[in-house]
Amino acid sequence: MSERDDINKLYQTSKVLEKVRYAFFATDIVVSLIAACVGGNVISYLTLALVIIAFLYMAISIIDDGILWFQAESARRKNSIQVAYHVKLDEYETKKYYNNKVRDPDISYATNLFESAFFTKEISEKMLLVTVIKLIVAVVVLIITCRFVANNNILLIVAQTAFSAVVIEGAIRFILFTQRIKTLYAEAYHELITIGITSASQRVWLKYFCIEYESIKAHYRIRLSESLFHKLNPRLSEKWKEICKQIKMSN
Numbered sequence: 300m301s302e303r304d305d306i307n308k309l310y311q312t313s314k315v316l317e318k319v320r321y322a323f324f325a326t327d328i329v330v331s332l333i334a335a336c337v338g339g340n341v342i343s344y345l346t347l348a349l350v351i352i353a354f355l356y357m358a359i360s361i362i363d364d365g366i367l368w369f370q371a372e373s374a375r376r377k378n379s380i381q382v383a384y385h386v387k388l389d390e391y392e393t394k395k396y397y398n399n400k401v402r403d404p405d406i407s408y409a410t411n412l413f414e415s416a417f418f419t420k421e422i423s424e425k426m427l428l429v430t431v432i433k434l435i436v437a438v439v440v441l442i443i444t445c446r447f448v449a450n451n452n453i454l455l456i457v458a459q460t461a462f463s464a465v466v467i468e469g470a471i472r473f474i475l476f477t478q479r480i481k482t483l484y485a486e487a488y489h490e491l492i493t494i495g496i497t498s499a500s501q502r503v504w505l506k507y508f509c510i511e512y513e514s515i516k517a518h519y520r521i522r523l524s525e526s527l528f529h530k531l532n533p534r535l536s537e538k539w540k541e542i543c544k545q546i547k548m549s550n
């Protein structure tokens with residue numbers, strides 16, 4: 300557990316919006332199921348509610364991804380370089396956020412991201428089942444909504460289709476993200492532990508690894524579960540200590 304992490308506060312607003320999105324997602328499911336079972340004048344009110352929920356969900360997603368999450372991730376990227384190279388790039392500080400004692404800045408930076416990739420891989424794999432369930436639910440909700448086509452609720456169809464598309468796209472992104480991280484982590488493990496860093500060409504590969512890891516995170520914009528992190532952190536931290544001891548490098 301880190302002793303200091305100034306950057307964490309940048310994630311807080313984003314985390315609040317994420318909870319709001321989950322609330323909208325759950326509400327949308329409930330309202331859709333109710334709308335599928337009732338008739339009469341109630342339908343018009345439920346239709347309006349579904350349209351509002353869909354557009355609010357999409358607006359929050361755009362604000363979160365495009366502004367809040369980007370700012371927090373940008374600060375985290377700066378800090379990983381700042382810690383490894385002992386330079387001051389930002390006002391935000393961390394202490395023992397990364398756990399390695401490598402003196403070589405290039406390898407220290409790669410090791411920091413190797414540690415991050417390890418935690419990311421483990422937590423994302425634990426989140427896969429819930430993500431698949433969310434994907435299935437979103438598809439079901441979309442199918443249920445299609446019944447309103449007969450009632451000429453075009454606005455609802457457009458809004459709900461866009462809403463479901465955002466949710467489905469997010470779930471697919473998560474699945475792809477998990478596989479990309481798993482593959483990249485395996486490559487880094489092979490270079491840092493199985494073989495060990497002994498040549499100039501491997502140092503070049505480490506630069507590629509760092510760029511690729513940060514690119515994957517930036518491209519897929521995945522939020523890992525904070526509660527799951529805190530639950531797994533003690534066990535994963537101990538496992539990381541053992542992995543870190545096995546890293547091999549020459550002077």
